[in-house]
């Protein structure tokens with residue numbers, strides 16, 4: 001009997017704090033009260049369409065969805081909601097619809113990003129994760145020293161120097177005020193470290209200041225040198241008078257980057273959001289100073305009376321990522337939004353980035369913050385995330401280990417446990433790919449001097465910070481199975497149809513009236529990735545035998561086993577698997593419209609077939625058609641079924657070319673598929 005199990009990848013998603021809030025709060029009540037009757041309790045659709053399938057009849061942008069809700073479609077049965085709901089409520093519904101869509105897509109993403117045999121696969125590079133070290137609290141930032149040691153900033157205070165597999169405590173670093181999200185948040189080497197030895201630390205300090213009788217703190221920056229694991233020569237580079245300290249435990253920002261003798265750094269709004277728009281306050285801003293702490297006389301706000309002189313921008317909520325694009329010299333930033341609306345910004349001096357006047361997010365409890373997402377005189381983000389991923393450290397990748405990623409911006413996501421790769425062209429974000437998911441909260445990302453990418457991950461229980469390295473998996477060693485002019489390495493078995501080579505292709509003619517003919521490899525293969533082009537003409541179906549068997553007890557020794565179907569009939573189940581001489585269809589394409597549409601009858605079609613352990617994955621012309629788990633046969637031949645001619649069918653032929661196989665470590669080169677696995681194992 002055939003058992004069919006649909007594996008739901010959702011169980012792989014660990015508890016995520018910020019994302020746990022999704023679907024809760026008053027916006028959920030709004031939705032259930034006004035919208036669920038037509039669009040379904042889970043937005044799946046009913047009288048009105050699904051709001052989570054990413055298919056928009058009336059426009060997919062935030063502005064168009066807002067308009068759909070506000071103006072309604074009276075002719076189609078949806079009343080205008082403007083007047084019933086205010087602008088803020090409509091805006092929260094748009095964010096809510098985005099969040100729910102994200103949840104619907106999360107299953108597919110989680111499945112796609114799960115490692116196979118320890119290998120993570122992405123659009124361009126496959127990699128493994130190697131643990132380098134761990135510290136006993138949150139690892140917030142790291143920096144590479146020229147002697148290959150790595151400095152690690154542990155949030156509750158300690159600075160470590162990791163060398164030769166051991167973490168050495170650097171003694172004498174400043175005492176940090178570990179309050180809420182505060183602590184030791186940044187470590188970086190001066191660009192001329194080799195000459196001057198300066199190392200910069202960013203942290204939250206308490207200098208005895210109070211706000212409304214409560215202990216208060218703020219971001220400070222020092223520089224010093226390390227000698228024999230002692231912190232020496234310390235100098236203050238930046239600190240804030242006590243009157244500006246706040247008692248809040250949130251939004252410290254505190255990332256920095258050097259450029260042309262300047263030090264750029266960030267301070268979050270410290271939970272006092274209106275201050276982000278106030279030029280007399282240091283909160284919610286990007287700052288620029290000289291690397292020795294002096295104020296540049298041409299800073300954008302210096303001439304304004306009472307303005308905080310180090311300000312470079314305003315309206316930044318909680319910027320925890322800052323880096324220079326090495327190709328253009330531009331300064332890029334990421335900042336946390338509230339619920340929804342995490343941003344990536346291109347930072348320019350004197351610009352207002354809008355928080356809290358404009359935002360793509362809403363309050364955490366689901367109540368509206370503002371309906372404004374843009375305003376004259378305030379910059380738009382280059383990219384934003386709804387729902388939030390909880391953006392943290394960023395890094396433009398520079399290195400030779402992942403050549404196709406060069407110049408891309410890597411972005412750490414904490415709540416989402418994701419590492420994103422943003423492709424930037426002419427100052428615009430043109431692609432956002434998740435390259436890592438579900439391995440822990442990602443706090444920081446950095447290109448190492450060895451060309452590898454390093455990430456700081458955080459396990460929640462226990463709350464340890466871990467440093468991992470992404471190691472590239474080397475290029476695959478493909479082997480050709482067809483030399484283009486002979487049938488060397490192949491046998492024609494079972495029937496008597498003609499197989500020949502013509503014009504660089506194998507041509508198999510459907511001829512034998514009694515028996516199936518098979519063209520099979522002399523060698524057997526266990527785990528492999530097979531790629532080839534096949535064209536079939538005529539009415540007869542054909543197939544590609546995978547791990548073919550020639551066992552005398554079954555079918556009188558005739559070829560049998562897994563067969564990837566090439567289906568010329570109207571149902572077009574090409575790319576499914578039929579077990580010849582066994583259980584019949586293991587994976588048909590019934591009801592799988594996208595997969596069925598991939599096949600072009602009577603044309604050349606490109607196939608990619610992965611048989612790795614008990615997992616089979618197939619793509620037809622790049623479209624995933626099959627994801628199957630089965631445990632019937634572990635190894636066998638590769639072959640082509642040349643169908644016997646039946647009386648009512650007129651004949652045809654099969655053309656085969658560009659046949660190549662990867663049988664050495666194929667698991668390192670497997671591709672991810674968006675299809676859920678169907679399981680036909682005899683469990």
Ligand code: HEC
Pocket residue numbers: 031034035036037038039047048049051055056057058059065068069073076077078079081093
């Ligand atoms: C009485 C039924 C009904 C209710 C209640 C209702 N809608 Fe609709 N909605 C519809 C119909 C019908 C359409 C148009 C579908 C079509 O074009 O086929 C629609 C379309 C939409 C669209 C555009 C979808 C697209 O594909 O572009 C959005 C967005 C939407 N509704 C959101 C809402 C929200 C938010 C609420 C609650 C405030 C709501 N609707 C309440 C019936 C309803």
